[in-house]
Structure formats: C-alpha cells, structure tokens
Amino acid sequence: MSKQLNQEIVERRINDLTEYVSRSLHFVEAKNGSFLAFCGAIIVAILSFKTEYCVQKLFLLCSLLPLFICETLLAYSFFPKNKNIKKKKQRRNKSHEKTLPLFSCENISEMDRTELREYLSEGFSDYEFNEFENHKITSIINDACAAAHKYRLFRYALKTLAYFGGIFLGYVFFKVMN
Numbered sequence: 001m002s003k004q005l006n007q008e009i010v011e012r013r014i015n016d017l018t019e020y021v022s023r024s025l026h027f028v029e030a031k032n033g034s035f036l037a038f039c040g041a042i043i044v045a046i047l048s049f050k051t052e053y054c055v056q057k058l059f060l061l062c063s064l065l066p067l068f069i070c071e072t073l074l075a076y077s078f079f080p081k082n083k084n085i086k087k088k089k090q091r092r093n094k095s096h097e098k099t100l101p102l103f104s105c106e107n108i109s110e111m112d113r114t115e116l117r118e119y120l121s122e123g124f125s126d127y128e129f130n131e132f133e134n135h136k137i138t139s140i141i142n143d144a145c146a147a148a149h150k151y152r153l154f155r156y157a158l159k160t161l162a163y164f165g166g167i168f169l170g171y172v173f174f175k176v177m178n
Helices: 003-048 054-076 085-095 105-109 113-120 131-177
Strands: none
Touching (some): 003 105, 003 113, 003 131, 105 131, 113 131
C-alpha cells in the first residue's frame, strides 16, 4: 500500500477513537449529573417530610446517609483524576493480555502511548506518527482515564444507593406488614 493510504487509514482510526472517547466522556458526565440531581431531589423530599414521631425522624435522617455518600461520589467524579502511574502499571501488568480489545474507555485507559500507537498502526509496521498524532493519542488516553474514573464512581454510587435502598425498602415493607 502507498504511504498516503496508510496515513489516511491511521488518521481515520485516530479520529474514530477520539470521537468514541469524547462521546463516552459526555455520556458519563450527563449520567452522573442526572443521578446527582435525582439524589438531590430525594434529599430535599426527605428533608421536607414532617413527622411528629422521634423514631421516624431518626429513620429519615439515617436514610440521608447513603444519599450523601452518593452525592459525594458523584460530585467527586467531576473533579479531575489524580493519576498514579505506578498503580496503573502494576494493575496493567497483572491482567494485561497481548491483544487488548478496545471495547471501553476502561480498556483504553489501561494502555500507555506505545501500546495505543501499536494498536492504531496495526498492519502498517513502517508507519511513523507525527507530533500532532502523538498529541491526539495522549489526549485520547487522558480522556479515556477521565471517563473510566467517572464511570467507576457512578457504579459505586449506584451500588451504594441500591444496597441502602434495599435496606430502606425492607424496613418499610416490614413496618407495613406489622
């Protein structure tokens, strides 16, 4: 193949991957924002609930704890991630395969620049990346790390709410049945 055709194919791969990571980052941010608003609305509803019984007040206040945990996790997801390169390399060495599929931002975030360049130039052994392409590859990895971090915190918040929500619903069900 000609060098021009190789360059077009690699550039298209880089642009497609940039678009995918960007869309994933926007999606996760929107999801975290909507869940943050949902938890905030539940907190406002609980705080506006008026009751005269001390036990019910205590229970309502205790039900705020998991919501505050979810709010904190989701709010923390909007801060930039502090990268720890040593931990990242140790985690990658434990579970790294020779061919790493790029199905999610979490997989992309576990790659370093050299691995991503090898993946993008697969089939073109003599391809040389220019400075702009190297900058885009670095940007792809940074955005994928941010998206993976945000998605991980969203999962933690959802699990927290599901766990404590199950306890809350179990308590309400127990009270209604008795």
